[in-house]
Amino acid sequence: MSELDQVRQAGERLTRQRRAVLQALDTQGGHVTAEQLCDALRGEFPHINTGTVYRILQWLKGHSLVSETDVGIGVKVYERVCNPRHHHLVCLNCHRTIDVDDRYFHPLATALKQDLGFQARIEHFAVFGYCADCARGK
């Protein structure tokens, strides 16, 4: 919980709800929707609602503890940021998502930093396109 202690600076509070959201994300693993999280938390907090969950997720995202991704299913999915980081390739045809290693994105981040001084924050990317199987057909 050391990374959370850092966060407690500047008057930001580590509430039971925030702790529970993080724990739920750890427990479930992989991609989770805000709605799913809300349901999971209702056991401990019967009155919790999606508004609060979305706010907590934004807060966690701002502290790089959670990633938010649009994988093209019409709902945003959230995932605990862990090392090593990984990203996703999303097939526009069969809608499969393929995990891809962070190192593919390092050259891009490095180039943007060197040439433009831009410090890219690539926690979790979703690249759309066509997977090997579907690309053949096209």
Added chain:
Amino acid sequence: MSELDQVRQAGERLTRQRRAVLQALDTQGGHVTAEQLCDALRGEFPHINTGTVYRILQWLKGHSLVSETDVGIGVKVYERVCNPRHHHLVCLNCHRTIDVDDRYFHPLATALKQDLGFQARIEHFAVFGYCADCARGK
């Protein structure tokens, strides 16, 4: 308008509304929201509504004529896809958007193709992070 003729295959129709959306995108140039497009079209089509505009934009996007991007302002923005393609760096601190050349993304697309057979469709990317000015302060 030759690119539009290709689209007319397979029974897809080139309606006045679709033509008008494309023309409005050309006229306005740069990033436009669906709401703005809807307003612009109401002169010619008094009864047009956002539902239709969103559907037309999805259709144009599917044919690679228009790009859809989340630049972090809470609304999706649309832009005519033109050559050379460009992408955007979005500063999480000052919210400035910086245009960046397509060539920065070529190595990534090539690597994904070679190693994984994935044919990335990178029409218009938005990379979040901190711009040179804001990165210094952090």
Added chain:
DNA sequence: CTCCTTATTGCAGCAGACTGCAATAAGAGG
């Protein structure tokens, strides 16, 4: 030019994501 098939529009309605405000509770200070 007219008819006919069916893709597309307009409309109304819905889910996802977010926000303002009053009530609550985290955590610093005494």
Added chain:
DNA sequence: CCTCTTATTGCAGTCTGCTGCAATAAGGAG
């Protein structure tokens, strides 16, 4: 341990983006 400040929650409401359905119109056939 109690008090106090104020960040956060719960709630209700809003806006964006999308979808089903009946009415309309694109564009191919005759």
